[in-house]
Every structure is written in structure tokens, then in C-alpha cells.
Amino acid sequence: MPEARYRGRFAPSPTGELHPGSLLAALGSWLLARQANGEWRVRIEDVDPPREVAGAAQGQLQTLAAFGLHHDGAVEYQSRRDHRYQAALEQLQATGLAFECHCSRSELAAANGIHRRCVATFRRPDPAIRLRVPDGCTITFDDAVHGRITQRVDVEVGDFVLRRSDGLWAYQLAVVVDDADQGITDVVRGADLLDSTPRQILLQRALQLPTPRHAHLPLLLGADGRKLSKSDAAFPVGVADPVATLHRLWSLLGQPVLPAAAQRSAAAFLHAAIPAFQLERVPTDGVPASAATHNANPARHA
Numbered sequence: 001m002p003e004a005r006y007r008g009r010f011a012p013s014p015t016g017e018l019h020p021g022s023l024l025a026a027l028g029s030w031l032l033a034r035q036a037n038g039e040w041r042v043r044i045e046d047v048d049p050p051r052e053v054a055g056a057a058q059g060q061l062q063t064l065a066a067f068g069l070h071h072d073g074a075v076e077y078q079s080r081r082d083h084r085y086q087a088a089l090e091q092l093q094a095t096g097l098a099f100e101c102h103c104s105r106s107e108l109a110a111a112n113g114i115h116r117r118c119v120a121t122f123r124r125p126d127p128a129i130r131l132r133v134p135d136g137c138t139i140t141f142d143d144a145v146h147g148r149i150t151q152r153v154d155v156e157v158g159d160f161v162l163r164r165s166d167g168l169w170a171y172q173l174a175v176v177v178d179d180a181d182q183g184i185t186d187v188v189r190g191a192d193l194l195d196s197t198p199r200q201i202l203l204q205r206a207l208q209l210p211t212p213r214h215a216h217l218p219l220l221l222g223a224d225g226r227k228l229s230k231s232d233a234a235f236p237v238g239v240a241d242p243v244a245t246l247h248r249l250w251s252l253l254g255q256p257v258l259p260a261a262a263q264r265s266a267a268a269f270l271h272a273a274i275p276a277f278q279l280e281r282v283p284t285d286g287v288p289a290s291a292a293t294h295n296a297n298p299a300r301h302a
């Protein structure tokens with residue numbers, strides 16, 4: 001089978017219901033995949049059982065379906081992919097790029113939690129495993145919304161965790177292994193992950209995996225100006241009225257009003273939205289969730 005030219009994905013963590021910010025990312029990612037005539041995969045990122053909420057994954061999948069955001073292929077679950085993360089970790093250890101770290105959080109506090117060398121005074125029975133980030137390590141990539149992004153990974157992040165001291169896989173490792181195994185060509189997600197991207201690119205290079213294209217969509221902000229982390233009273237993600245919610249998210253993505261026919265159903269909205277979506281209109285700054293009206297057209301931040 002030929003490789004897909006465009007394969008996007010949505011990768012929620014099953015920590016609760018889909019909040020408006022996640023739905024915004026899902027919508028943008030779905031629209032770009034459909035516009036490119038590509039595929040759109042869904043992956044449940046359930047590598048952190050302590051944070052998981054029973055039934056959340058099922059609820060998230062039902063919400064996507066209610067909004068007409070249908071996916072291709074089977075849903076992947078990270079909890080079933082231990083062996084793949086283990087293989088990647090062993091590859092990094094074999095090449096000396098990953099190392100056991102016995103440092104405690106309090107020992108690293110003096111360096112703002114940024115690990116550059118081990119300062120542990122005790123050997124722990126349960127060391128974390130980190131990726132060694134070389135001095136001067138600078139990663140640059142072009143984001144389709146934010147333009148050129150550069151991060152000094154050694155200074156801003158340091159040696160980062162691949163497997164936690166509690167034995168759980170770190171998000172950074174799991175996401176890189178999964179995106180490669182699933183043949184993802186385009187990562188479209190919330191801007192809260194913009195500063196994780198250089199770490200992921202570094203890991204892709206270390207594991208000799210391809211780096212996908214990236215587009216980071218704006219975060220929705222609550223009344224306090226902070227990231228809207230769950231559905232709030234001002235913006236419930238009810239499945240009772242998906243059409244109104246889709247129009248609101250569309251407006252928050254900086255897109256102009258769609259023809260009246262798009263009001264009829266979620267399917268009619270999506271049908272009109274696929275060809276009309278313009279990534280260059282997406283704002284780069286976070287947008288207040290309360291800003292959306294059907295007529296609003298937030299100006300792009302210069």
C-alpha cells in the first residue's frame with residue numbers, strides 16, 4: 001500500500017470529557033485532514049492510569065461522533081503499546097543516548113527542575129530514564145500557524161524523562177513512537193504543546209524517525225485569561241446542539257461566516273467548512289472562549 005500523503009490525528013488523554021479547547025483542536029485537525037483528502041486517526045493516550053477517569057475515553061469518542069468528526073482506521077490505545085515504547089527505550093540506551101537518573105525532584109529544584117547532570121546523593125530503587133540533551137542543542141522548526149520556532153533544549157528543558165520513576169512512560173516518548181508507527185504526516189494540536197515539539201523532534205532524530213509537519217492551534221482562554229481546561233458554564237460542549245458549538249469553534253478559529261445551509265446540521269456545517277477552512281486566518285494568540293459569536297471574525301495577530 002502506498003504511504004498516505006496526509007495523515008492527521010487527534011490524541012486525547014482520557015482524563016475527563018472533551019472540553020471546548022480539545023474539540024477546537026479536533027475540529028481544526030479533522031478539517032485540515034479532510035481538506036487534504038487525507039486520513040484522520042484517533043489515538044487514546046492512556047499511559048497515565050492515575051490521571052485516567054473511568055469511561056472518559058468512550059465519552060470522548062461518542063462526542064467526536066456526535067459532532068460528525070469521524071475517524072479512519074481503528075482507534076489506537078497507548079496502554080496496549082508498552083512493547084513499542086520499551087523497544088524505543090532500549091534503542092536509545094544501546095546508543096548511550098538514554099540514561100538512568102537517580103536525582104530527586106528536590107535535588108533538581110536548585111536548577112529549576114532542569115537536569116543537566118546527575119546530582120543524586122542516593123541510588124533509588126526506581127530510577128527514571130532520561131534522554132541526554134547535548135550542550136548547545138538547538139531545535140528549529142516551522143509551524144504552519146506560528147512560523148519559525150527555535151528552542152535551546154539544553155537550557156530551556158534539559159535532559160528529559162522518557163520513563164518515569166513510577167515506571168510509567170513519559171508522554172514525549174509515547175507520542176513520538178506512536179506518530180511514527182501510525183505514519184502520521186501532520187500533527188495539528190493545541191498550542192500548549194508548542195514547547196514540547198522540539199523535544200519530540202530531538203527524539204525523532206535520535207530514533208531515526210521522520211518528523212511530521214506541525215500546526216498548533218490557539219488555546220481557548222477562560223474569563224481569567226488562563227487556558228480553559230474544562231468545559232465551563234460559558235461554553236458547555238453539549239452534544240444537544242452540535243451545530244451551534246461547531247459555528248462557535250469555527251469563529252474562534254478566525255474563520256468567516258459560512259453560508260446559511262451550514263446551519264442545518266453538523267454534517268452540513270462540516271461539508272461547507274472543509275473547502276472554506278483557511279489556516280492563515282487562525283489566530284496565533286490564545287482566544288477568549290467568550291469571544292465567539294457567529295459574526296465575529298477575530299483578526300489575525302500580526
Ligand code: GLU
Binds near residue numbers: 011012190
Ligand atoms: N494527549 C495530549 C493531550 O490530550 C495530546 C497529545 C498530542 O496531540 O500530541 O493534551
